[in-house]
Amino acid sequence: MDNAFAGRVAVITGASSGIGRSLAIVLARSGWRVGLIARRGSALEAVAGEVRAAGGVASVAVADVTDREGLRLAVEGIAGELGPVDLMIANAGVGVPTTLEPVNVEVVEETIxxxxxxxxxxxxxxxxSMLARRSGQIAAISSLAGYLAMPGESAYCASKAAVNAYMASLRVQVRGRGIAVSTICPGFIRTPMTSTMTFMPFALSADQAAARIVRALRRKVKVYNFPLPTVALMSLARWLPEWLLAIAFRDHLENPPMPEGWEPAGQVRGGG
Ligand SMILES: NC(=O)c1ccc[n+]([C@@H]2O[C@H](COP(=O)([O-])OP(=O)(O)OC[C@H]3O[C@@H](n4cnc5c(N)ncnc54)[C@H](OP(=O)(O)O)[C@@H]3O)[C@@H](O)[C@H]2O)c1
Structure with a gap:
């Protein structure tokens, strides 16, 4: 256990699978008490069980992050159980290709x-609460996709670009108020979200990603783009002419990798 964090409270949205689940376990191993939020209660309980089996403390609250009041109550319940929140990781996310004929507008709406x-x-x-205490850390799990307009991923890329801008603005706005703001932009990570994707260069496991993210959060990094080979690849891809980008994404456009069991508009997704 890392004594610097013993007893501190982290809340993670989207903690029922993938990166969120791994973040909960890595943080708990460092002594953080973790609050776990997502829609699937049974999956959250399973993650809480893993945390407790490793000697950690976990509190679970079921909420949909698109329900502002429900999410506020979930966070309030966790804070009541574990104490004031020192670290919020806004990790919950969906990644579903945007189709053309027809445009899956309901998917775009849900993604945003x-x-x-x-x-x-x-x-x-x-x-x-953080402003009142003049203390805290806020992180959003964005994506390198926020930097590159990928064909067939309009909604996802637009949503992550929006998150990047929101976090950058917030960071300056809370300057001098004791709150650290981090934007985390991973490349390809093997999780249920990407289980149907075939092209994932330099992909990391969720555990590898979580370990790197927690190290970056400890250093209060403002923007953390990783892994470096994918950062380089994405930077190069930004200079590609559009005709070449279209060729590179032809297979993606012809066979959009819809995540397994994904259902639009507020329906609980199975699996994962
Ligand atoms: N995998 C990658 O390659 C990759 C790369 C860059 C960034 N990211 C980002 O990393 C984050 C985690 O993704 P992941 O890859 O770990 O995907 P994942 O395994 O599918 O996990 C997504 C998590 O978000 C939760 N979630 C989805 N919609 C929700 C809602 N409306 N309310 C509450 N929770 C909701 C899911 O829980 P429930 O279904 O139980 O609600 C699940 O716990 C996302 O923001 C994603 O965009 C992923």
């Missing part, structure tokens, strides 16, 4: 609701 408003609501649930 979860990936953008879900982050805003998670921050809103902890910010008043």
């Amino acid at each position: 609701r979860v990936n953008v408003l879900g982050v805003v609501y998670a921050i809103d649930a902890v910010l008043p």
Whole structure:
């Protein structure tokens, strides 16, 4: 256990699978008490069981991040059980390709609701208390996709670009108020979200990603883009002419990798 963090409280949205689940376990191993939020209660209980089996402390609250009041109550319940929130990681997200004929507008709407408003609501649930205490840390799990407009991923890329801008603005706005703000932009990570994707260069496991993210959060890094080979690849891709980008993404456009069992508009997704 890392004594510097013993007893401190972290809340993670989207803690029922993938990166969120791994973050909960890595943080708990460092002594953080973890509050776990997502829609699937049984999956959250399983993660809480893993945390407790490793000697950690976990509190579970079921909430949809697109429900502002429900999320606020979930965070309040966790704070009541574990104590004031020192670290909020707004991690919950969906990643579903945007189709063309027809445009899956309901998917675009859901993506913006979860990936953008879900982050805003998670921050809103902890910010008043952090401002009053002049202490705290807020992180959003964005994506390198926020830097590159990828064909067939319009909604996802737009949502992550919005998160990047929101966090950058917030960071300056809370300057001098004792609150650290971090934007975390991973490359490809093997999780249920990417289980149907075939092209994932330099992919990391969720555990590897979580270990790197926690190290970056400890250093209160403002923007953390990783892993470096994917950062380099994405930077190069930004200079590609559009005709070449279209060729590079042809397979992605012809066979959009819809996540397994994904259901639009507020329906609980199975699996994962
Ligand atoms: N995997 C990658 O390659 C990658 C790369 C860059 C960034 N990211 C980002 O990392 C974050 C985590 O993704 P992941 O790869 O770990 O995906 P994942 O395994 O599918 O996990 C997504 C998590 O978000 C939760 N969630 C989704 N919609 C929600 C809602 N409306 N309310 C509450 N929770 C909701 C899910 O829980 P429930 O279904 O139980 O609600 C689940 O715990 C996302 O923001 C994603 O965009 C992922």
